[in-house]
Amino acid sequence: xxxxxxxxxxxxxxxxxxxxxxxxxxxxxxxxxxxxxxxxxxxxxxxxxxxxxxxxxxxxxxxxxxxxxxxxxxxxxxxxxxxxxxxxxxxxxxxxxxxxxxxxxxxxxxxxxxxxxxxxxxxxxxxxxxxxxxxxxxxxxxxxxxxxxxxxxxxxxxxxxxxxxxxxxxxxxxxxxxxxxxxxxxxxxxxxxxxxxxxxxxxxxxxxxxxxxxxxxxxxxxxxxxxxxxxxxxxxxxxxxxxxxxxxxxxxxxxxxxxxxxxxxxxxxxxxxxxxxxxxxxxxxxxxxxxxxxxxxx
Ligand SMILES: [Zn+2]
Numbered sequence: 001x002x003x004x005x006x007x008x009x010x011x012x013x014x015x016x017x018x019x020x021x022x023x024x025x026x027x028x029x030x031x032x033x034x035x036x037x038x039x040x041x042x043x044x045x046x047x048x049x050x051x052x053x054x055x056x057x058x059x060x061x062x063x064x065x066x067x068x069x070x071x072x073x074x075x076x077x078x079x080x081x082x083x084x085x086x087x088x089x090x091x092x093x094x095x096x097x098x099x100x101x102x103x104x105x106x107x108x109x110x111x112x113x114x115x116x117x118x119x120x121x122x123x124x125x126x127x128x129x130x131x132x133x134x135x136x137x138x139x140x141x142x143x144x145x146x147x148x149x150x151x152x153x154x155x156x157x158x159x160x161x162x163x164x165x166x167x168x169x170x171x172x173x174x175x176x177x178x179x180x181x182x183x184x185x186x187x188x189x190x191x192x193x194x195x196x197x198x199x200x201x202x203x204x205x206x207x208x209x210x211x212x213x214x215x216x217x218x219x220x221x222x223x224x225x226x227x228x229x230x231x232x233x234x235x236x237x238x239x240x241x242x243x244x245x246x247x248x249x250x251x252x253x254x255x256x257x258x259x260x261x262x263x264x265x266x267x268x269x270x271x272x273x274x275x276x277x278x279x280x281x282x283x284x285x286x287x288x289x290x291x292x293x294x295x296x297x298x
Contacts, residue, residue: 052279053140053208058218059274060141063267073138080138083131084162090124092170106171109189110180125200128166132159132204143210152211159204168197231262234271241271243278 064070093104105124108117135158144155154161171193175186233242233250236257242250250258261269 051208051210051214052276052283053210054143054214054218055283056274056279057140057143057210057215060272061215062219063263063272066264067267071141073142076134076138080131080134083127083134084166087124087127087131087166088170090120090127091166092174106174106178109185110178121196124166125196128159128163128200129203131162132200135159136206139206140208140210143212143215145212147213152209156206156209156211159206160201163200163204164197167200168193231264232260232266234259234261234266234269239271240273240275241266242275243282247275247278247281249275249277 060071089104091105105117105120108114108120139156144152146152146155172190175181175189175193178186181189233245233247234240235250235253236259238249238253240249241263245258245260259266259269266272
């Protein structure tokens with residue numbers, strides 16, 4: 001049933017007509033194609049829709065299977081840890097190691113040397129956010145495999161946890177231990193650390209966490225026929241592929257630049273990533289709503 005929604009039976013001409021027709025449709029409740037509920041093969045009614053993130057991960061993994069090329073998420077994770085380590089260096093190394101190095105925001109705090117301190121903090125913040133983005137990217141291709149809720153939380157929110165550890169926990173310990181700082185400076189420094197932690201943590205948290213269980217569920221249902229010649233859409237100049245010919249990202253695409261091919265062909269042309277609008281729409285439609293892309297269906 002998943003395959004239905006990517007199989008546009010429309011020519012481009014019809015696609016455009018459908019788009020203009022849509023505006024009118026809004027008034028009256030659309031004649032929805034009768035929901036084929038009694039599908040014998042369907043799994044026990046699953047009310048929960050797949051998230052857009054799970055859908056994207058499922059497609060990424062299916063692409064890996066089709067092309068035989070694994071996406072290197074291990075590299076992303078290693079890079080993330082290198083960047084987290086460098087963030088600690090930028091923030092604290094001279095304090096931790098008692099080294100007289102000319103950097104490390106905490107050392108500058110003691111020396112009351114604020115310009116390099118701010119630079120160090122900005123560098124540490126950038127490294128931390130970059131690390132979290134890489135980590136999230138890896139998770140959205142190869143999600144956490146554990147069934148344990150706590151392990152899933154730690155894995156998915158590692159960016160948030162690292163931000164808390166690096167900017168708040170380590171900083172707090174070092175500030176409280178430092179006897180060269182007066183009480184007022186300590187208070188200001190701790191407040192500053194709290195603000196930085198909130199900022200970095202807010203960006204680093206994963207608001208759309210995915211698990212491999214969710215992805216497997218999607219993959220099971222998502223029985224895409226990769227050979228289907230009407231599988232997906234992509235453009236000459238765009239980097240992503242689309243499930244819907246009338247996607248808003250395709251509005252300004254000239255007909256000669258719009259390609260309608262099988263998913264496999266799109267992947268072979270380096271359009272491996274699904275458009276966000278289409279991912280959200282497919283997730284919203286519950287992926288069974290055939291009217292989404294075939295409004296002319298009798
Ligand atoms: Zn799209």
